[in-house]
Amino acid sequence: MLSQAVSILEVLAGKMAMGAEVVVQGWVRTRRDSKAGISFLAVTDGSCFHPLQIIAPNTLPNYESTVLHLTAGCAVRVTGTLSASPAKGQAVEVQATDIELIGDVENPETYPISPKHHTVEYLREYAHLRSRTNLIGAVTRVRASLSYAIHRFFHEHGFYWLPTPIITTSDCEGAGQMFRVTTLDLAHLPKTPEGQIDYAQDYFGKESFLTVSGQLNAESYAMGLSKVYTFGPTFRAENSNTSRHLSEFWMIEPEMAFADLNQIAELAENLLKFIFKVVLQERPDDMTFFEKQVDAKCIERLDHFIHEPFVHLDYTEAVEILLKAKKKFEFPVHWGADLQSEHERYLAEEYVGRPVVVKNYPKEIKAFYMRMNDDGKTVAAMDVLAPGMGEIIGGSQREERLAALEKRIVELGLDLKSYEWYLDLRRYGSVPHAGFGVGFERLMGYITGVANIRDLIPFPRTPKNARF
RNA sequence: UCCCCGAUAGCUCAGCCGGUAGAGCAAGUGGCUGUUAACCACUGGGUCGUUGGUUCGAGUCCGACUCGGGGAGCCA
Numbered sequence: 271m272l273s274q275a276v277s278i279l280e281v282l283a284g285k286m287a288m289g290a291e292v293v294v295q296g297w298v299r300t301r302r303d304s305k306a307g308i309s310f311l312a313v314t315d316g317s318c319f320h321p322l323q324i325i326a327p328n329t330l331p332n333y334e335s336t337v338l339h340l341t342a343g344c345a346v347r348v349t350g351t352l353s354a355s356p357a358k359g360q361a362v363e364v365q366a367t368d369i370e371l372i373g374d375v376e377n378p379e380t381y382p383i384s385p386k387h388h389t390v391e392y393l394r395e396y397a398h399l400r401s402r403t404n405l406i407g408a409v410t411r412v413r414a415s416l417s418y419a420i421h422r423f424f425h426e427h428g429f430y431w432l433p434t435p436i437i438t439t440s441d442c443e444g445a446g447q448m449f450r451v452t453t454l455d456l457a458h459l460p461k462t463p464e465g466q467i468d469y470a471q472d473y474f475g476k477e478s479f480l481t482v483s484g485q486l487n488a489e490s491y492a493m494g495l496s497k498v499y500t501f502g503p504t505f506r507a508e509n510s511n512t513s514r515h516l517s518e519f520w521m522i523e524p525e526m527a528f529a530d531l532n533q534i535a536e537l538a539e540n541l542l543k544f545i546f547k548v549v550l551q552e553r554p555d556d557m558t559f560f561e562k563q564v565d566a567k568c569i570e571r572l573d574h575f576i577h578e579p580f581v582h583l584d585y586t587e588a589v590e591i592l593l594k595a596k597k598k599f600e601f602p603v604h605w606g607a608d609l610q611s612e613h614e615r616y617l618a619e620e621y622v623g624r625p626v627v628v629k630n631y632p633k634e635i636k637a638f639y640m641r642m643n644d645d646g647k648t649v650a651a652m653d654v655l656a657p658g659m660g661e662i663i664g665g666s667q668r669e670e671r672l673a674a675l676e677k678r679i680v681e682l683g684l685d686l687k688s689y690e691w692y693l694d695l696r697r698y699g700s701v702p703h704a705g706f707g708v709g710f711e712r713l714m715g716y717i718t719g720v721a722n723i724r725d726l727i728p729f730p731r732t733p734k735n736a737r738f
Numbered sequence: 739u740c741c742c743c744g745a746u747a748g749c750u751c752a753g754c755c756g757g758u759a760g761a762g763c764a765a766g767u768g769g770c771u772g773u774u775a776a777c778c779a780c781u782g783g784g785u786c787g788u789u790g791g792u793u794c795g796a797g798u799c800c801g802a803c804u805c806g807g808g809g810a811g812c813c814a
Contacts, residue, residue, distance in 0.1 A: 300776095303773085304770090323774080359773085386775070447813090663814080664813090711814085
């Protein structure tokens with residue numbers, strides 16, 4: 271019985287002949303009754319954006335007992351005949367010969383997902399049921415399509431996927447606050463004779479954390495496989511409460527040997543253009559929904575992006591632009607200061623109107639591993655700033671010269687000993703190399719126009735919230 | 739963590755100068771119709787986030803707390 275069923279996607283895509291018998295399974299969205307002796311059911315199974323219209327005639331043996339009591343959320347299996355729809359709104363429909371109630375809705379009055387509009391805030395409270403909504407269904411399908419496109423892009427460009435570890439004992443990744451991983455009994459912590467917590471007794475024999483970046487590991491493998499990328503979950507423990515921040519999110523980090531900053535800027539541009547094209551091709555139904563209900567500009571924005579070259583600015587130029595801007599900024603702009611959100615927004619949203627690459631930042635505001643430029647003042651870093659989402663990509667050419675890297679580590683007061691394995695990469699066959707990190711959910715936000723990153727991942731983890 | 743805003747029916751919201759609560763949708767019943775978030779009528783549904791205070795009287799005013807949102811910082 272189950273094996274006969276087809277997805278609604280297959281039915282609506284025209285893969286079945288008119289008059290064919292079909293079996294579909296899904297959840298009822300709406301029911302409308304007609305005294306002409308039929309009921310209309312909109313049934314969705316999530317395989318595509320559009321629901322399938324089912325015609326349920328009152329001659330069905332369970333019409334009175336079951337069909338007339340179907341409400342939003344009921345799970346049904348429908349057997350029927352595929353036919354052309356005489357009314358507007360859908361090309362095909364199914365004339366049901368059997369409707370089986372698989373899962374009832376216990377109390378229709380309290381079923382949280384009504385066919386009416388719900389706010390995204392409300393849906394977050396029902397993250398376990400929100401996958402049945404148009405919005406979250408569309409987000410999830412686009413997300414899957416995007417993930418696959420990313421793997422495909424790298425695969426086709428000779429990059430090897432590298433699953434870097436999620437648990438790390440390296441507390442020097444420097445990219446953010448870390449979540450501790452421990453098996454110690456927090457109520458009875460072992461102490462050293464000096465009174466410190468004795469991590470030698472912890473599971474890994476030293477302090478361990480969830481990764482904030484796979485970059486350092488990726489650099490290691492780029493020194494052997496030339497082109498690698500990570501794509502996996504990443505954890506940041508900042509007490510950050512904004513529409514752009516998740517405690518657990520996904521990041522893509524390509525790392526390329528024998529490459530400089532401009533080459534990875536080009537790689538970033540090609541990557542974005544490729545994946546945007548794929549999403550537009552593979553998910554026109556969902557993107558049309560976003561355009562109608564979420565962000566009228568989302569498709570136009572991607573189209574425009576695909577056909578325009580990246581705008582590159584040097585940090586120094588960006589500062590000059592900001593100084594000349596007529597807009598009043600809360601925080602003054604001067605060379606050497608990090609760009610504030612309002613500055614990034616001005617550059618991406620007003621000055622350029624789409625993502626912009628800012629390169630060569632002052633060394634003081636960037637990480638130790640970024641390659642020192644010849645001016646001795648700036649490092650070969652780049653950020654891609656997207657309107658509405660802020661920094662979606664951050665990358666750099668890495669310092670491949672042993673002496674220069676050691677100097678930076680010491681200058682910043684970091685412990686050379688902790689970086690021994692990382693320094694080894696500079697001792698044995700070091701080459702110029704570069705890479706960047708893409709915030710996957712931020713990218714989703716740019717594509718779909720969905721404003722809050724918490725609606726772009728299935729079960730968002732944020733400060734004070736790890737439900738479900 | 740900081741600043742601002744909010745919390746009233748299952749959902750989205752209204753509720754004016756303090757006088758014990760209202761709409762639309764959803765649900766139930768009936769009517770009508772190859773319908774498209776259908777439509778029409780009726781019905782049920784609320785200790786107004788929690789807690790303390792002011793007051794004869796608090797959804798309304800004040801304090802604290804909890805949760806949510808926007809922004810900042812942090813970050814991708």
